[in-house]
Amino acid sequence: MGRAPCCDKANVKKGPWSPEEDTKLKAYIEENGTGGNWIALPQKIGLKRCGKSCRLRWLNYLRPNIRHGGFSEEEDNIICSLYISIGSRWSIIAAQLPGRTDNDIKNYWNTKLKKKLLGKQRKEQQARGATCLTFKHEMKRESENYTVPGMVNQVAHWPLLQPPVMPLPSTHQDPHDSIRNLLVRLGGRISDNPMNFRYPLDVPFAQDQPYDYDQNSMNILSSASSLSPLNSTCSQVTGGTTPFDVIDVDGPNDVFQGLDGFQEELSELIYSNSQQILDGFEGFYGTDNMVDGSSTGTSSVESSSWGDINSLPYPQFVSGFEACQQQTIPQVSTYNESSYFGPQ
DNA sequence: AATCGGCACAACCGCAAGTTA
């Protein structure tokens, strides 16, 4: 049996919303709430719209305290940093930016931020001069020739040629510094306090109060894991000459999905400064595998769930975070529905 | 003034997860 359509396509209006439709929808929701059923809502108020369309219009445009445009530098950095960390989980990213919607952030990223980041990166590379060029060409040639045996729909993002200098990551280095280095390089800005490799995640905020990014901060990785389902898996082909050889592009887990050019640029950046990046990615893929790419002793594709706290690179942060969370911090979603919808 | 291309944004689509009967 096929899936039931969410609405009668023939009888619904599509395209831009008129002011009258907006008024109707807003007035009704402010007065009655959604009734917990978006599908039935348009019929109730006499709108020839699909329920999903109503929901989207409300969430992205009509609900109170929505901000459009005018992203601050601080917000830019948070978006960049989170994107690097958790990929295109726009709803999670949006949850950290009061008044912003996932759609807004997604558009902003795709149209501006991505290019801004690339521009920054190119400048850096130009500044470094041609010293890397030979190596990069080598890398490119090598990766073009390379296919992973038995792997379908997977791309070797990190060429398997051993970089000229690829020292093992220092196990003594503060892991905070590792990821901090990476994020800073890629546009993030992080508190200088070594105890605070942190981002303003999972912090309840008053909708119309300015947000203090410095005072309200939470560990990025643990917070991400505590939010909605981060069931992403990062695949790794073991036995390659470098760690993090392969990222599965088929699932929702590719941190760089939809970012073909950027991904390539990023990998170039990665190889042009392998130590810092290695330090940074160590955090995402786990120290064990970084130190010993063949630790599983198999040639199979390994997956680790980001949703699994134990798989997080630094579980000690998680425990600290959880303790903190239990004391004071409730889970935060994009917004508190009850406060918006009134009587249900 | 007309046209073209790029950009920004709103909205739609399809899928997956969650919920309910």
Place this chain on the structure above:
DNA sequence: CTAACTTGCGGTTGTGCCGAT
């Protein structure tokens, strides 16, 4: 337990605006 249904999410598309030619 399972099918039907709803909600949420991320990717993609459509459209209007604006600057360059």
